[in-house]
Amino acid sequence: MKYSNVLFDIDNTLINSADLIASLLKKGADREGVHMPLEEYRQRIGRPGQQILSEFGVRNWRRVLDRYMVGFDESMNELTYFKGIEPMLNALLAMNIKVGVVTSKDRVQFDKEIGHFPIIANMSMVTTADLTRNPKPSGDPIAYTLARFHLVREQTLYVGDSIFDMQAAKNAAVDFAVAAWGALPDDVFKDAKYRAETPNDIVEIVQ
Incomplete structure (x- = not known):
């Protein structure tokens, strides 16, 4: 071998799963007043969510990730x-x-x-x-x-x-x-x- x-x-x-992850992160950041195009999130999938959100200036990234976990769990049947x-x-x-x-x-x-x-x-x-x-x-x-x-x-x-x-x-x-x-x-x-x-x-x- x-x-x-x-x-x-x-x-x-x-x-x-990358499209779902990018979409959920974007929705969470949008709620926090940080608006970035979806493709910017998709290009960064592969890095921890905390890093992606922090790079975009999301201060309450923990809150976003908590909501992300709920959304991901609700969407598991799509994966x-x-x-x-x-x-x-x-x-x-x-x-x-x-x-x-x-x-x-x-x-x-x-x-x-x-x-x-x-x-x-x-x-x-x-x-x-x-x-x-x-x-x-x-x-x-x-x-x-x-x-x-x-x-x-x-x-x-x-x-x-x-x-x-x-x-x-x-x-x-x-x-x-x-x-x-x-x-x-x-x-x-x-x-x-x-x-x-x-x-x-x-x-x-x-x-």
Whole structure:
């Protein structure tokens, strides 16, 4: 095998959720009197919500995130895996590949939002944003995962849909595959080693 470990981002890599997240953050910020175009939020998905809101000048970001959690929970039935994700994850597990997630969600968000996706919820390797001082695009969350789960850096692949995911992989010195099925079409992934057009491409990359 080319890789023994595959780590994934969650939003818009495994789950088709970025549009919902962007919409809920915008609605919350609008209530606080901060008006930014929806596309500005969408371009920043992959970073913690607190960072996005703070960058836009939302002072009461905690209140926005509290409302976001309620709205997200009410909209859970809208969310699905991308087509091909479940077969891809099952194929990797059948190959004895260690599979985990490194996400910009904190643990409370992860536990609340991922219960509807048991394959992710039952992963033994989960790194949430509150486990390191610096979230993505810092390499700290991936480096933390390597150390905590005793993963060999050269045998680890990180898969994500955003520029922030690519930067995190580069900063952690692990190979990166862009999940093109969830990525924004205009983003340029110059530091990606692989471009996966479909989830099954990840299985082929690992072999």
